[in-house]
Amino acid sequence: DLEPDDTIYIDTGFYQMTNGVHIDRFDAWDAADDLGSLQAGGRSILLQGSTNEAAGGTQFAFLQSPVGITLTQALGVVVRNIRIQHLVSGQGLGLRASQSPYGRAEWVSATKGTIGFDLDRSGHFQLLHCVARENAERGVSWYESAEASFVSGVIWSNAVGTFMDASQVTSTHKFYVANSILGAFGTGKVAQLRRRIEGHRLHQ
DSSP states (O other): OOTTEEEEEOSEEEEEEEOOOEEETTTTOOOTSSOOHHTOOSSEEEEOOOOOOGTTOOOEEEEOOOOOEESSSOOOOOEEEEEESSSSSSEEEEEEEOTTTTTTTEEEESSSSSSEEEEEEEEOOEEEEEEEOOOOSEEEEESSTTTTTEEEEEESSOOOOEEEEEOOOOOTOOEEEESSSSESOOOOOOOOEOOOOOTOOOOO
């Protein structure tokens, strides 16, 4: 069983997988625990891929359409140095964080799925040095994830680069994209899209 502060090391290799990786609240921090260390930049669980890029690094490949890595009510999880790709273009999702604040993805790429990175009510989640490329719907999808950010990465040739949505107005409902490269090519493709819900406005 996984416990807070555990590190999972994944060796260099090409892993063709049927099911994705799922980490939940019983593996990481319960929402009732003290958040002080996470707010200070700490972590609960670290999923660490290979840094040997010359040999291909750690690659998760999916023929079907699951979510590559799912975080569900898992606070403070860090995913690092993993490439997620879907072998059938436009099927599946790269990394999804649902109600999993204070997490980080570092040097993670999500390519050729439906959505690269999906942040759902996961405040303060950081995407650092990540790549979202050639996804059929969205590179990064954001929903009510206060102060989340995409920094020093690449969002390239997705149908929609970043999609931002919110159902309530607060001064903290912001999504930051900084020091990153955004590219959109072809008819109907856009780098950034914000959706307004009746009576509400997204802060950015």
